[in-house]
Amino acid sequence: MGLWIPFTILAAFMQAWRNAFQNRLSKDVSTAGVTLARFIWASPLAGFYLWLLYRWETAPMPALTGSFILLIVLASIAQIIATALMVVLFRKRNYAIGVGLAKSEAVIAAVLGALFFAAPLSPLAWAGVLIGALAFWLMTNPGALREVSFGTLLTGLGSGLAFALTTLWVREASLLLGLPFLYSAAWVLLCVIATQTLMLLAWLLLREPYTLIALWQRPKLVFAISLFSCIGSLGWFTAMSLETVALVKTLGQIEVLFTLMISARWFREKLNGRDLAGLGLIVVGALCVMLA
Secondary structure (H helix, E strand, O other): OOOHHHHHHHHHHHHHHHHHHHHHHOOOOOHHHHHHHOOOOHHHHHHHHHHHHHHHOOOOOOOOOHHHHHHHHHHHHHHHHHHHHHHHHHHHOOHHHHHHHHOOHHHHHHHHHHHHOOOOOOHHHHHHHHHHHHHHHHHHOHHHHHOOOHHHHHHHHHHHHHHHHHHHHHHHHHHHHOOOHHHHHHHHHHHHHHHHHHHHHHHHHHHOHHHHHHHHOOHHHHHHHHHHHHHHHHHHHHHHOOOOHHHHHHHHHHHHHHHHHHHHHOOOOOOOHHHHHHHHHHHHHHHHHHHO
């Protein structure tokens, strides 16, 4: 089994819980504040993980070129936009549909990767991606989608596009470093999270200082979001340093399984036949990309 597979499963599991905690926080805190909660404690956690790697085994220090810094800035901005749009979705529809709309990321990443990032897929891999897209359609339910406004649908697709660009740029930055995969993923993770934290802190200090007070008053929830986000991002970044984004994100759609379980148990949202059919297709799609 490729090493990218367990890292992807870990990332999907952690991201499902991070989204659940963000959904809870979004009821009391602004969109920018919920987005910052994802990063604010993640920087020291990522730095500690990088320190542990170098204590475990010595590796070269990276050369932070202009191209690398540009990719980090682009990925940081794209992920902030993607997360903010996801939070907006939480407020527009129920939790599971909001996450489902953003899962268009896998298909968008496959298309962009093949067209612009020299990451073509085999026929079996394309089958897995398209099966995953069909699962997304079933699980968001065409009936429910008819009730969704054009603005909500656009927000979901925008979130998926921004997440796809984030992952594609992250992979390019990781490959540019030329370090062993654990170290390159850790350096990219630290750089991206630190950049995002500084951007959002500056924005909130200027525009919403009261939001920082609201976050300060919810330390456990904010730390939980940062912790799950950091571990999830570590899983994604490591997997994408080993395999193409489209395959990682298609397998990562098993996050929907974890999301539906959380929705049913925590948010008391009911599952139906379409959910079960979608889950079955996600399994088939995941098997396709693993075999590919």
